Amino acid sequence: MIEEIKTVARQRLAAEGANLSLRAVARDMGMVSSALYRYFASRDDLLTVLILDGYNALGDAVEAADAAVTDRTRLRARWLSATRAVRDWALANQAEYALLYGSPVPGYAAPQDTIAAAARTPIVLAAILTDGYAAGIVTAAGFQRPASLPAAVRTDLSRTRDQIAPGLPEELLHAGLTCWLQLFGVLSFELFGQLNNVIDARAEFFGQQMELMADLMGI
Amino acid sequence: MIEEIKTVARQRLAAEGANLSLRAVARDMGMVSSALYRYFASRDDLLTVLILDGYNALGDAVEAADAAVTDRTRLRARWLSATRAVRDWALANQAEYALLYGSPVPGYAAPQDTIAAAARTPIVLAAILTDGYAAGIVTAAGFQRPASLPAAVRTDLSRTRDQIAPGLPEELLHAGLTCWLQLFGVLSFELFGQLNNVIDARAEFFGQQMELMADLMGI
DNA sequence: CTCTCGCAAGAGCACTGCTCTCTAATGTGT
DNA sequence: ACACATTAGAGAGCAGTGCTCTTGCGAGAG
Numbered sequence: 222m223i224e225e226i227k228t229v230a231r232q233r234l235a236a237e238g239a240n241l242s243l244r245a246v247a248r249d250m251g252m253v254s255s256a257l258y259r260y261f262a263s264r265d266d267l268l269t270v271l272i273l274d275g276y277n278a279l280g281d282a283v284e285a286a287d288a289a290v291t292d293r294t295r296l297r298a299r300w301l302s303a304t305r306a307v308r309d310w311a312l313a314n315q316a317e318y319a320l321l322y323g324s325p326v327p328g329y330a331a332p333q334d335t336i337a338a339a340a341r342t343p344i345v346l347a348a349i350l351t352d353g354y355a356a357g358i359v360t361a362a363g364f365q366r367p368a369s370l371p372a373a374v375r376t377d378l379s380r381t382r383d384q385i386a387p388g389l390p391e392e393l394l395h396a397g398l399t400c401w402l403q404l405f406g407v408l409s410f411e412l413f414g415q416l417n418n419v420i421d422a423r424a425e426f427f428g429q430q431m432e433l434m435a436d437l438m439g440i
Numbered sequence: 441m442i443e444e445i446k447t448v449a450r451q452r453l454a455a456e457g458a459n460l461s462l463r464a465v466a467r468d469m470g471m472v473s474s475a476l477y478r479y480f481a482s483r484d485d486l487l488t489v490l491i492l493d494g495y496n497a498l499g500d501a502v503e504a505a506d507a508a509v510t511d512r513t514r515l516r517a518r519w520l521s522a523t524r525a526v527r528d529w530a531l532a533n534q535a536e537y538a539l540l541y542g543s544p545v546p547g548y549a550a551p552q553d554t555i556a557a558a559a560r561t562p563i564v565l566a567a568i569l570t571d572g573y574a575a576g577i578v579t580a581a582g583f584q585r586p587a588s589l590p591a592a593v594r595t596d597l598s599r600t601r602d603q604i605a606p607g608l609p610e611e612l613l614h615a616g617l618t619c620w621l622q623l624f625g626v627l628s629f630e631l632f633g634q635l636n637n638v639i640d641a642r643a644e645f646f647g648q649q650m651e652l653m654a655d656l657m658g659i
Numbered sequence: 660c661t662c663t664c665g666c667a668a669g670a671g672c673a674c675t676g677c678t679c680t681c682t683a684a685t686g687t688g689t
Numbered sequence: 690a691c692a693c694a695t696t697a698g699a700g701a702g703c704a705g706t707g708c709t710c711t712t713g714c715g716a717g718a719g
Contacts, residue, residue, distance in 0.1 A: 256698045323543025325633055373641030381638050406625020414544055419600050422592030475667050
């Protein structure tokens with residue numbers, strides 16, 4: 222039942238856009254709106270569950286795309302496959318992507334399990350670097366000395382490193398972080414219309430940008 | 441009168457977040473909601489005007505920050521000043537930033553004058569490169585050969601070049617475009633909460649990222 | 660001094676999230 | 690098999706929303 226509600230809600234989300242209406246979902250199910258409150262405490266509650274599912278669906282897709290590269294030492298292929306999976310999922314689920322990475326709803330605070338699910342995608346990307354570093358394929362040689370990063374940023378980086386990519390040098394995590402930001406920067410601009418009249422060859426541009434990021438990481 | 445409505449609307453937007461209520465604006469002004477319809481055809485209409493104002497306010501801030509660097513050959517200083525102005529404006533007007541660069545409202549199409557105002561910021565950034573190229577300070581030597589870019593992307597780049605940065609080599613525009621995306625990628629992640637528990641030293645991180653982008657553009 | 664016209668008010672429609680009460684059905688325990 | 694308890698859904702209703710249409714007021718123009 223809960224699953225059916227979520228499915229219908231996702232359909233309405235895809236059809237109508239961001240402002241999901243509980244009553245519309247109930248109508249689609251042949252129910253009355255108050256009946257939904259037996260399964261979800263509020264509209265925000267339903268949205269939170271959809272967000273959680275979204276992060277996990279994206280995480281699944283990205284993990285599968287990374288795992289599809291059987292030769293685990295082909296770091297660039299893994300990076301391109303994983304980032305391509307992010308874009309494919311985002312294009313196929315635009316409203317959900319907007320829910321995850323668009324402007325947050327006003328008084329909404331992400332619960333703890335949400336941030337764990339959200340971390341899955343960056344963890345996959347970081348693992349590519351971690352694997353490469355462990356195998357000696359990628360070194361931190363070509364990167365900015367840690368000393369040149371502001372101390373406060375280094376603190377943040379080492380904390381984040383311990384959480385998602387243990388053992389990775391800070392310089393490499395920093396490079397990966399930069400590429401992660403570029404990935405979602407490009408994607409958000411594409412999906413939110415900021416690339417209209419600027420770049421029409423979206424897929425080619427995205428691929429080229431991800432190649433560039435691979436160069437930057439030295440993979 | 442129109443100006444007063446917009447001011448109150450901006451306040452409500454800053455206070456309440458994205459979902460602006462016409463009735464609330466009217467209430468704040470001691471009017472009845474239907475009276476607002478004499479000045480704005482619809483809520484979307486008011487939002488469009490606010491968006492237009494937002495792009496122009498941001499454009500003003502960025503242009504001023506760029507112009508504040510008197511020695512026009514100090515390209516890096518201009519870049520850092522301009523991008524810092526973007527961040528400062530975004531932090532000071534978070535709800536408006538979300539309106540401009542967050543998830544778009546469902547059936548909303550940006551009018552032509554909006555995209556002209558939106559172009560002001562990238563134009564400033566592109567002008568930094570154009571000036572540097574014209575003065576021979578920055579060359580396209582260190583960049584990816586145009587031939588290595590997909591043909592469709594090159595077409596987009598040359599069209600965009602003609603619109604906002606005449607005379608700039610495509611490789612340089614491409615580098616600038618990448619940095620532009622990174623700029624708003626970092627900013628959106630910061631403002632939309634995606635950097636929570638990842639980077640706490642926001643200002644330092646942003647500054648360091650923009651330094652990195654300056655390196656990437658060779659300025 | 661009348662007349663017009665800009666401006667705001669008010670009522671009302673269809674919609675929203677959400678709460679509360681009530682009924683019908685579906686088990687469950689003895 | 691019968692009484693009981695639990696649960697799923699229906700319905701009414703409240704306060705809020707965007708928006709439309711009609712009404713009335715009041716100031717400026719002729």
